[in-house]
Amino acid sequence: MELKLSDYAPAQIYHLMTQTIIPRPIAWVLTENMALNKEERNYNLAPFSYFSAVSSNPPLLMISVGLKEGNTDKDTTVNCQSGSKAVVHIAADNQYQQVTQSAATLAYGESELDTADKEMQKLNDQLVAFDGFPLPRLQHCPVAFGCSVFEIQK
Template identity: 35%
Template sequence: MIWDTAALGGRERYQLLTSLVVPRPIAWVSTRSPERRRNLAPFSYFAAVASTPFLVSVSIGSRGGVEKDTLRNIRQTGAFCVNLATEPQLVPMNESAGEYGPDVDEFERAGLASANAESVDAPYVADCPAVLECRLFKVVELEGGPNTLVIGEVLRVRLADDIPLIPGTLYADTTALRPVGRLWGDLYATIGDMPALKRPSV
């Protein structure tokens, strides 16, 4: 089977992309509007960009040609937090994914407590075990489509005390963190077997 992507409709391209590029980590992004309203929404077009500077990216789509609250808040305040969704938070994370209006507080909707980041003006999910406090680094307009790429500089990393580090490193123990990934449709992935392979020597 071979498809010319230019000949496919948007929904068909989405189906192929989200079923082939899997699992995708989830950026559970929390922001605050200039009017101080809290917002929380998950995005699976999420990636690490660089460690120096410490950058992550989130691709945020529009809704009916209107920017989502997350993107609008980031543009206006230059601040956001990426909460790394984990297995115990899967249900409230999904609850926050609804297409709610700007007057809806997703923290309240999902029954989540929030706390205030220390390095940026944004809330975060209080019991999330791993949080990246981000300052807007760059916005990249993706011409021809509904998505906008947001690149954030991570100013502070918050890690729960019960997530151990691999001795002698700053590697967080993935089995303790228990992150969830996005597949397609209603499907999510959890951490299973993690085979270890040493890189070939030259």
Template identity: 30%
Template sequence: MNFDITELGVQEKYRLLNGGVTPRPIAWISTRSKEGIDNLAPYSFFTVASCNPPVLLYTQVTQRSGIDKDTLQNLTETGECVVNIVNSHLLERMNATSASIAIDKSEFDLAEVEHSPSSVVSPLSVTDSPIRYECTLREVISIGDLPAGGTIVLLDVQSVYVRDDLYSDDGINQQLVDSVGKMGGDGYSLTTNYVALNRPE
């Protein structure tokens, strides 16, 4: 079956992209508002943009209301965040933080997420996250402001935390990370099976 994009509605396009580009890593992003409210929200349109300089990229999909999510508002006002990597232990609490709550409430409290101070930025870190990237805002690029449009956010990595047992032989042990991926709809994938293939010469 082939789909002509010009003949599709917004939700049809969203489902084809969201359901086909899978599994996607999840950036569980913590920010702090200028009023001092701690925010925590998951984003699955997320990847590495550059390793030198180290830059992460996530995309905020424009809500039907057209109003920016708290994460982007906080980032543009304070310029700091933490990207917390999600493992299976954190899956349900991460999902709970995707709920829409009042701007003066904290998702850390809503989902009972244990937190700790970060090393070089003011937003809190998720204590049980196995890998955390403390970042400053580099650039915000608007792709479209219509419903389901996208805003690309580039983040400069300033500090990286890796849980002690995960780091060996100058790298992160991929079999132990236990990272979670986002599928289409309400689905998630778990990295219970790990396959390593040598690259051909």
């Protein structure tokens, strides 16, 4: 389902956000890796369990992104700082294995969607245009929010 929040009143946005985010699911966040080769688009997909709605007017979501070993930023943080866009998905129950697999630590620029694992490759084939948003979304996720970074706290 794709909804343009700008088409809704604040009270409607509140109900849409609270009814799709509670009980607290895992945020499955897609960001664009800043590729060395600008011809190829490549995406990072990672799950985050610390995730919530913050406000409905303006509509704001919050994800908490920890650090990699060695106290370096995770790819999602790097991508949000440089690209300022993300798609926050709420996965379907039958996608739990893919969500878990996408938590793997990879070198920056390596996409979870391009791994040798066939289940993850299926996700790459399921990226679809997200109407009015520069990043794609995962076709079979029941909820996807096209987000612009509002603020990053460290």
